[in-house]
Amino acid sequence: MAYRSFRKFLDALEQAGELKRIAVPVDSDLLIAEWANREMKSPGGGLALLFEQPIVRGKKSEFPVAINTMGSRRRMTLALQVADIEDVAREIQLILKAKPPTDLSGGWSLLKQGVHLLHARPKHVNEGPCQEVVHLFAERPTANGFTLRDLPILKCWPKDGGRFITLANVHTRDPETGARNVGIYRMQIYDEHTTGMHWQVHKVGARHGKRYYERGERMPVAVTLGGDPVYTFAATAPLPDGLDELLFAGFVRKRSIELVPCKTIDLDIPADTDFVFEGYVQPGEMRPEGPFGDHTGFYTAIEDYPVFHLTAITHRRDAIYPTTIVGIPPMEDYYIGDACVRIFLPVFKMNFPEIVDMTLPPEGVFHNLVFVSIRKQYPYQAFKVMHGLWGMGQMMFSKYIVTVDEDCDVHNTSEVIFRLCANTDPARDTTVIKNPSDSLDHAPSEQNVGSHMGFDATRKLPGENYRQRQWPELLKMTEEAQALVDALQAQTR
Numbered sequence: 307m308a309y310r311s312f313r314k315f316l317d318a319l320e321q322a323g324e325l326k327r328i329a330v331p332v333d334s335d336l337l338i339a340e341w342a343n344r345e346m347k348s349p350g351g352g353l354a355l356l357f358e359q360p361i362v363r364g365k366k367s368e369f370p371v372a373i374n375t376m377g378s379r380r381r382m383t384l385a386l387q388v389a390d391i392e393d394v395a396r397e398i399q400l401i402l403k404a405k406p407p408t409d410l411s412g413g414w415s416l417l418k419q420g421v422h423l424l425h426a427r428p429k430h431v432n433e434g435p436c437q438e439v440v441h442l443f444a445e446r447p448t449a450n451g452f453t454l455r456d457l458p459i460l461k462c463w464p465k466d467g468g469r470f471i472t473l474a475n476v477h478t479r480d481p482e483t484g485a486r487n488v489g490i491y492r493m494q495i496y497d498e499h500t501t502g503m504h505w506q507v508h509k510v511g512a513r514h515g516k517r518y519y520e521r522g523e524r525m526p527v528a529v530t531l532g533g534d535p536v537y538t539f540a541a542t543a544p545l546p547d548g549l550d551e552l553l554f555a556g557f558v559r560k561r562s563i564e565l566v567p568c569k570t571i572d573l574d575i576p577a578d579t580d581f582v583f584e585g586y587v588q589p590g591e592m593r594p595e596g597p598f599g600d601h602t603g604f605y606t607a608i609e610d611y612p613v614f615h616l617t618a619i620t621h622r623r624d625a626i627y628p629t630t631i632v633g634i635p636p637m638e639d640y641y642i643g644d645a646c647v648r649i650f651l652p653v654f655k656m657n658f659p660e661i662v663d664m665t666l667p668p669e670g671v672f673h674n675l676v677f678v679s680i681r682k683q684y685p686y687q688a689f690k691v692m693h694g695l696w697g698m699g700q701m702m703f704s705k706y707i708v709t710v711d712e713d714c715d716v717h718n719t720s721e722v723i724f725r726l727c728a729n730t731d732p733a734r735d736t737t738v739i740k741n742p743s744d745s746l747d748h749a750p751s752e753q754n755v756g757s758h759m760g761f762d763a764t765r766k767l768p769g770e771n772y773r774q775r776q777w778p779e780l781l782k783m784t785e786e787a788q789a790l791v792d793a794l795q796a797q798t799r
């Protein structure tokens with residue numbers, strides 16, 4: 307199962323009643339963003355939008371713009387072609403728990419997993435639709451040739467420093483190990499042939515960049531847009547450094563990804579994508595990037611970031627330009643992040659078997675707020691879990707973690723806040739630690755580092771300095787009374 311193109315994914319959305327076509331001309335300067343923001347704020351994330359006549363600098367673009375294509379739980383399942391996101395989580399759990407089979411059914415399930423893993427490996431092909439149209443730039447694009455300015459790239463917010471590519475799948479390679487990485491890093495358009503490359507200091511693209519800078523070598527970078535939406539999902543997923551996003555994408559869609567070589571640089575990219583930007587980052591070259599209306603709901607300030615130089619643009623003949631906007635939550639990216647947490651919950655549970663459930667509520671914009679429920683057995687276990695989470699990959703950025711007991715639904719924010727208020731003595735039940743902070747967080751005194759706070763809102767056990775009296779019991783009606791009232795109410799309906 308796999309979408310052969312981004313267009314096929316949009317067809318599937320349309321058939322499912324999840325896509326709205328906008329036939330009137332709409333300007334890519336703020337107006338598509340304003341329209342999409344209203345849609346993203348509607349209940350459940352609204353619909354995906356396909357702007358058929360985007361306007362760029364007063365002219366109709368040849369490429370339609372698709373936005374909010376993953377901005378609901380339903381569309382996330384359609385993007386990953388699963389009935390339920392938990393299906394992917396269950397497969398990961400199976401692999402994590404795989405043991406030699408003891409009976410036929412166990413053997414069968416292992417065989418199936420093996421086949422999926424086999425299918426996950428990317429394979430190489432010589433040509434693909436992403437190179438149906440090729441524009442090569444020897445040194446600079448020609449004045450009247452095709453350039454970035456021909457694309458319907460959005461200006462998202464009024465005080466943005468320019469137009470930004472927001473769903474760029476950035477492909478890089480570690481020059482030492484050869485390991486591939488794909489991450490989503492925004493790209494500010496500087497001119498026809500140069501953009502910013504906003505890989506933040508903690509991200510794998512930045513680490514690869516550092517290796518090239520140390521060697522004084524030009525870094526090849528390829529950027530893809532579109533194709534099977536699983537690529538974009540895999541690029542945002544906080545996979546450990548060294549785990550190939552395209553292998554992971556192949557595993558999720560149960561079909562390996564076909565890769566074609568780029569035309570001007572030594573990198574391979576998925577053959578079915580809509581647009582490919584080939585180019586390089588020059589060691590040490592930095593340029594002011596921003597401001598940009600960001601995930602945080604605020605503008606991020608101007609800062610120096612590497613510069614990406616284009617050597618070629620290739621695209622499908624019928625390419626569609628995929629994009630998103632970020633801003634005050636909830637936005638499309640909330641649903642992408644939510645799917646990541648649900649898919650990787652088994653990994654967290656493998657490290658911390660006491661974890662029952664976890665969520666990053668939209669108000670926290672990914673890293674600012676984490677709710678986790680645990681099956682608590684011993685004193686200070688909540689602190690152990692919080693310290694552990696702060697040590698795991700991008701969970702290091704979590705500004706506030708609230709730990710509750712297993713009987714609290716972490717997806718019900720009001721229930722979590724009730725437990726937080728009722729079950730804590732602030733001095734006893736909080737901890738403040740130092741850790742790296744999200745580069746986008748404007749609140750810390752210093753950029754990229756800051757304090758993080760954990761709240762233990764679980765019931766207290768002996769040994770947790772709760773000496774007053776017995777920990778009280780949460781109010782609960784008897785099941786008998788509930789059943790009787792159910793029956794009485796049914797009679798009065």
Ligand SMILES: Cc1cc2nc3c(=O)[nH]c(=O)nc-3n(C[C@H](O)[C@H](O)[C@H](O)COP(=O)(O)O)c2cc1C
Pocket residue numbers: 472473487488489490491492493504505506508509510511541542543544545630632639642700
């Ligand atoms: C819409 C969107 C835009 C993003 N923009 C950036 C960005 O500009 N810079 C960045 O470092 N991370 C950005 N991210 C987050 C990264 O894609 C994410 O942390 C990913 O796991 C990074 O991959 P890496 O660990 O392989 O570097 C963005 C995520 C989304 C969903």
